Amino acid sequence: MRGVGLTRKFRRETELAKGWLRDDPVGAEQEEAITLVESTHSRKKELAQVLLQKVLSYQREQEQLNKGKPLAFRVGLSGPPGAGKSTFIECFGKMLTERGHTVSVLAVDPSSSTSGGSLLGDKTRMTELSRDANAYIRPSPTRGTLGGVTRTTNEAILLCEGGGYDIVLVETVGVGQSEFAVADMVDMFVLLLPPAGGDELQGIKRGIIEMADLVVVTKADGDLVVPARRIQAEYVSALKLLRKRSKVWKPKVMRISAKTGEGISDMWDKMTEFRDLVLMSGELLTKRRKQQKVWMWNLIQENMAGSRCTAESIQRQTSVCDNSSSLSVCLPWINSDKVLHVPKANCLNPEVS
Numbered sequence: 041m042r043g044v045g046l047t048r049k050f051r052r053e054t055e056l057a058k059g060w061l062r063d064d065p066v067g068a069e070q071e072e073a074i075t076l077v078e079s080t081h082s083r084k085k086e087l088a089q090v091l092l093q094k095v096l097s098y099q100r101e102q103e104q105l106n107k108g109k110p111l112a113f114r115v116g117l118s119g120p121p122g123a124g125k126s127t128f129i130e131c132f133g134k135m136l137t138e139r140g141h142t143v144s145v146l147a148v149d150p151s152s153s154t155s156g157g158s159l160l161g162d163k164t165r166m167t168e169l170s171r172d173a174n175a176y177i178r179p180s181p182t183r184g185t186l187g188g189v190t191r192t193t194n195e196a197i198l199l200c201e202g203g204g205y206d207i208v209l210v211e212t213v214g215v216g217q218s219e220f221a222v223a224d225m226v227d228m229f230v231l232l233l234p235p236a237g238g239d240e241l242q243g244i245k246r247g248i249i250e251m252a253d254l255v256v257v258t259k260a261d262g263d264l265v266v267p268a269r270r271i272q273a274e275y276v277s278a279l280k281l282l283r284k285r286s287k288v289w290k291p292k293v294m295r296i297s298a299k300t301g302e303g304i305s306d307m308w309d310k311m312t313e314f315r316d317l318v319l320m321s322g323e324l325l326t327k328r329r330k331q332q333k334v335w336m337w338n339l340i341q342e343n344m345a346g347s348r349c350t351a352e353s354i355q356r357q358t359s360v361c362d363n364s365s366s367l368s369v370c371l372p373w374i375n376s377d378k379v380l381h382v383p384k385a386n387c388l389n390p391e392v393s
């Protein structure tokens with residue numbers, strides 16, 4: 041009986057995957073699939089792997105047809121509370137859908153791991169965009185460790201990409217560690233800063249400025265134009281001192297206003313310029329490969345919850361055997377019977393270098 045139930049369930053996931061991989065994204069299916077990958081239930085995790093493998097192989101097929109161009113542009117958006125992130129996403133998202141793009145918005149909320157609360161709130165913050173048929177807004181997750189949240193974010197990004205959204209925005213509050221994790225999952229990382237002085241920006245970690253491909257000073261309208269110009273000049277100088285991370289791109293500092301719409305279109309032009317340059321130079325592909333590797337090791341680490349091993353020590357101690365569709369990773373120091381099956385589709389290098 042259990043076997044029949046499982047087959048039926050797998051069939052259901054296959055159907056979900058089929059419905060998923062259509063040209064028009066459908067919010068309800070998006071929601072269902074992401075909820076599945078966020079589940080901590082062991083059987084559901086197994087089902088989620090079936091769905092993810094299908095989406096991954098579809099994504100690879102499409103990328104090959106597209107001569108290596110990724111299906112979606114993944115953008116991380118971070119900034120301190122009150123920087124104007126949701127107002128910006130609403131305005132930016134609407135501009136993109138009007139131009140024929142399909143947009144999904146995912147939120148990574150650092151508060152959810154400790155308090156169960158939510159800094160980012162949910163889609164009620166972006167009322168117009170959430171009603172737009174070409175946009176999908178995923179409310180922020182409400183539980184889980186940072187590792188858990190970030191792992192499922194990686195998978196949610198993939199599901200949005202495979203689901204037909206060509207722009208995936210990942211929003212995070214820039215006061216914790218989550219923005220570093222997000223910067224490691226996206227093609228471009230954008231830091232939104234309010235036109236405020238040092239005190240308000242204290243929560244922003246210095247390191248995060250180094251991760252930014254674009255720094256955007258928000259609310260540059262009315263009385264705030266002058267402070268916005270000053271902050272822009274300060275960050276232009278600060279960025280000059282930073283080590284160059286790309287051979288083809290120098291981080292830029294821009295001013296925008298989501299209230300008046302000023303600068304938003306120019307910002308998108310800069311973002312597409314960045315995407316084209318990193319794509320043509322091969323930097324985007326290299327970055328995505330590295331990110332996939334990090335994802336794989338995170339998966340392994342997460343499956344060893346409770347143990348204090350690092351990715352390096354796993355690499356040293358695990359014995360990995362290569363099956364046709366997955367790698368069986370034995371974790372002998374936890375339990376001699378425990379074998380973790382990592383789908384090959386999730387591995388950059390099936391031999392695990």
Ligand SMILES: Nc1nc2c(ncn2[C@@H]2O[C@H](COP(=O)(O)OP(=O)(O)OP(=O)(O)O)[C@@H](O)[C@H]2O)c(=O)[nH]1
Pocket residue numbers: 119120121122123124125126127128159160161213258259260261264296297298299300
């Ligand atoms: N003048 C002006 N105010 C803005 C602009 N964008 C946002 N605001 C205001 O700034 C405040 C914070 O905006 P939000 O969009 O909620 O900021 P957030 O970064 O999403 O905030 P959290 O949800 O707390 O992380 C609100 O009162 C907005 O009305 C803008 O372009 N110009």
